[in-house]
Amino acid sequence: MTGQHRIVVLGAGYAGLAAAGRLASKARGARITVVDARTDFVERVRLHQQAAGQQIPAWSLRELLDSKKIHFVCARATEIDTVGKRVSLDTATVLDYDTLVYALGSTADRTSVPGLAEHAYSVSTPEEASRFGAPSGTVLVVGAGATGIEMAAELAESLHDSRVCLLSPEEPGAWLSPRARKHIRRVLERLGVEIRSDAKVLEVTAAGVRLADGTLIEAAATVWTAGFAVPDLARRSGLSVDGTGRVLVDAALRSISHPDVYAAGDSAVIAGPGGRDLRMACATALPTGKYAADAIVARLRGAEPGKLRFRYVVQCLSLGRRDGLIQVLHADDSPARTVLTGRPAAWVKEQVVRGAGWAARP
Ligand SMILES: Cc1cc2nc3c(=O)[nH]c(=O)nc-3n(C[C@H](O)[C@H](O)[C@H](O)COP(=O)(O)OP(=O)(O)OC[C@H]3O[C@@H](n4cnc5c(N)ncnc54)[C@H](O)[C@@H]3O)c2cc1C
Incomplete structure (x- = not known):
């Protein structure tokens, strides 16, 4: 593995954090940077509780990631230059990458009916x-x-x-x-x-x-x-996506159009058991985030990734x-x-x- 392979993880939800943590423990020598528009990791699966007036837990991303020597950038990713291999942020900065993990999750549907x-x-x-x-x-x-x-x-x-x-x-x-x-x-x-x-x-x-x-x-x-909808960054950046804007990936969660990009969680179309695509869920975001990290590490070591085992x-x-x-x-x-x-x-x-x-x- 090269000394300073730069891995940028976009999104610090269930998939992005799971990927970053696994990379930090396995991709020794790589520089791992996580980008998220929010300062905190909030358990998204509790947001109905928050809407009903309950306090839900949140953790400082900087503290979580610092403790594992993962670099954290709090900013919104606005563009991916897949040729120059760099991500533009809304803070007018640019991050270069050798490998990108796209884990921007999903958002509210704002368009399917008027109003x-x-x-x-x-x-x-x-x-x-x-x-x-x-x-x-x-x-x-x-x-x-x-x-x-x-x-x-x-x-x-x-x-x-x-x-x-x-x-x-x-x-x-x-x-x-x-x-x-x-x-x-x-x-x-x-x-x-x-x-x-x-x-x-x-x-x-x-x-x-x-x-x-x-x-x-x-x-x-x-x-x-x-x-739910997904962010349109992948589509705008020229990655192959489905009709909703989710990244199309192969069995190792690698973009079918850009081999330096992996995708996991809600923002990827991932083949699951029984020939069905995995459902958008925390239950699928966690294992696919971890698996994407394993696939990257395998390739950095010159090996072919094993299969994603999910049921x-x-x-x-x-x-x-x-x-x-x-x-x-x-x-x-x-x-x-x-x-x-x-x-x-x-x-x-x-x-x-x-x-x-x-x-x-x-
Ligand atoms: C109310 C509710 C209840 C749910 N309950 C369940 C459940 O019980 N079980 C279950 O399995 N699933 C549940 N889900 C679904 C689950 O929350 C999602 O499937 C899961 O969060 C997807 O994880 P992810 O990492 O792909 O994306 P997310 O958790 O959405 O994380 C994406 C991250 O990307 C960041 N981001 C987005 N765009 C940008 C950008 N341009 N630049 C920088 N950062 C960006 C966001 O800030 C976010 O932190 C629930 C969802 C909701 C809303």
């Missing part, structure tokens, strides 16, 4: 989650995927002057097992969440939302959880602070019959979230 950007709240970033006050009146949560279910339950448990309504064209947790779906519905109803599983939202307005059938539902606030095990949902759902999964992410519910599930979920935070920190 989203102007009128909807999101829990996709710490800034957006903290912008959501505690309105009295009706709060609409749009999207009954994992984030929408967690958000609706958390709000209903915490906001006593609000009516929470969960809107989706499908029943909550439609991808889960029948027992899981039944439990989610029972808990949401117990918490007072009104569930509408026939509601496709076509527009968000200052007064509420407009559904596909023309119905207007009035609300004090609308929270959009029906999809799904469980999906964990919080249903407020006192209930939860642990869905056991087959390797390909399809649900098995076994579920854990109630307080034991809430406890397991909390341990999983804490464990993920520890696993990410270098």
Whole structure:
């Protein structure tokens, strides 16, 4: 390995931090620099808790990274010059790299229906989650995927002057097992969440939302959880991306267009078990961040990387602070019959979230 191979990791979320930590312990002699627009690592999987008014933990990235002799630059990456191999930052500085790890994660969807950007709240970033006050009146949560279910339950448990309504064209947790779906519905109803599983939202307005059938539902606030977007830096920089802007990578998480660039986490399209792409999740960001680091180290040593070994095990949902759902999964992410519910599930979920935070920190 050369003495000063420069590895720049863009993004200090679950994937970027996991990659940086692994590189620090294995890529001896390399100079590792992590770039993130934020000063702190915030457990993103707790942002629904933050939106519901709870304090969530945060760690200084500088302290975390200094302790492992990883250089930290707090700045927003604005451009990647893939020919000159340098990243421009919004601080008017430029970072040269020999190898780049692209782990910029995902953001709120702001474009899929009119009015989203102007009128909807999101829990996709710490800034957006903290912008959501505690309105009295009706709060609409749009999207009954994992984030929408967690958000609706958390709000209903915490906001006593609000009516929470969960809107989706499908029943909550439609991808889960029948027992899981039944439990989610029972808990949401117990918490007072009104569930509408026939509601496709076509527009968000200052007064509420407009559904596909023309119905207007009035609300004090609308929270959009029906999809995420990814930063457009990869696309703008000429990396091969899919239609949404996620980096296309080979089996070793190397960009198919730029061999000096690796990508992991939400901002990459990664082949998973059963021929499906990995789902955007902390559960996939951590292992893919670590694996990208291993692949880089292997190549620096002149070896070919081993295979990414990943299988799904469980999906964990919080249903407020006192209930939860642990869905056991087959390797390909399809649900098995076994579920854990109630307080034991809430406890397991909390341990999983804490464990993920520890696993990410270098
Ligand atoms: C409310 C909520 C609950 C969730 N619950 C779960 C769950 O229970 N289980 C689960 O598996 N997943 C869950 N997820 C999904 C999970 O949080 C994401 O899949 C995961 O955070 C992806 O990790 P990542 O490292 O790819 O990206 P991120 O965690 O998004 O990190 C990306 C980092 O890049 C930085 N960044 C972005 N653009 C720039 C730029 N231009 N310059 C510099 N820095 C930049 C950001 O500041 C951020 O720190 C949840 C998500 C939300 C929002």
